[in-house]
Amino acid sequence: MPTSAKQVGLKLCGHCHMVLPMQQSHCQRCHMRVHSRIPQSTQRCWAFIIAACIGLFPANLMAITVLTTRGAPQYETIMSGVISLIKDDMVSIAIVVFVASIVVPVMKLLGLIVILLSLHFHVNLDSRQRIVIYRIIDIIGKWSMLDLFVLSIMIAVFERNNLVGVEAGPGATAFGAVVMLTLFAAKSFDTRLIWDAQVE
Template sequence: MQPSAKQAGLKLCPHCHFVQPIAEKHCPRCSMRTHSRIPYSIQKTWALIITATIALVPANLLPITVLSTRGAPKPETIMSGIINLFQSDMPVVASVVFIASIVVPFAKLVGLALILASLHMHIELSDRQRVQMFRFIDFIGRWSMLDLFVLSIMIAVFSHHKIIDVAAGPGATAFGLAVVLTLFAAKTLDTRLIWDYQT
């Protein structure tokens, strides 16, 4: 196995990409502070994962939309909206919302938590499996905002044509917060630690 840059006593400046000895505190080229690994990467990632998990609770329990026609406003949670879409003969849209709103956020959180836990608890995961899992998490992360995108289009279309009054509920704010936190968690995790904590 090829040694890592850290094992070879080298590190890369994240600002100007200058390769330098690991003992250097500041980059000789741009004078920026450098680190061989992102400082407190695991701690920051755990904090973001826990906060995102907490945010998903109100995101799924509170109304994500409030529909108003001629009667009283009707709040809709994520699951009730998915069920109504299935009952309205829109299984494709319901499936997209279910995957984007339920599957993707929880898959990202569970995957990231599993990677972090495997680094500390020496769970039987190879470096290849960890990297493939992280690549999958990073890939599905780009679809995390799909549900809010669909919601914003619905609000714009319905409001423009005056079909029905649609407003974003407090659950939408919590869901957006959870999505942003999971995106930050994926970016905060320094994947080079996978090779530092080999099982």
């Protein structure tokens, strides 16, 4: 089994990437404080996950867009918007919105929860499986803002052609917050903890 830097008493400066002895608290080169692992990584990750899970409710239950036609406002949630797109024969856009707005955030949160719980309860899950889950979460995280991007294009097109008045609803703010929280959750997790669990 390969030996880790921590096992041989070494750690890496997260700022200038200089390798230092474990007992050294500050980097010799950039003078920044050095930790062998990101402090309170799992606690911060859990905090972001819980906040994102709470934010999912207003993001999905509150209006994400407010359409105004002939002075009458029409409130659309994510699911009602998906259903409306399907009824208007825009199935491809409906799939994009559904996947980006509902499937991706939920899968990211579930993936992180599986990793954290498996580490906490020492579940018999291979470290390579955990890191594959994390990498998938990290990759799909780059597409998390796709739904808001589609929404912004639709608003611009509608307003430019004077088709209908469109405004972002409170659900859009909540959804944007959920996206950011899931990104923070993924980035705050120190993946080296996965490999530490393997050698414990």
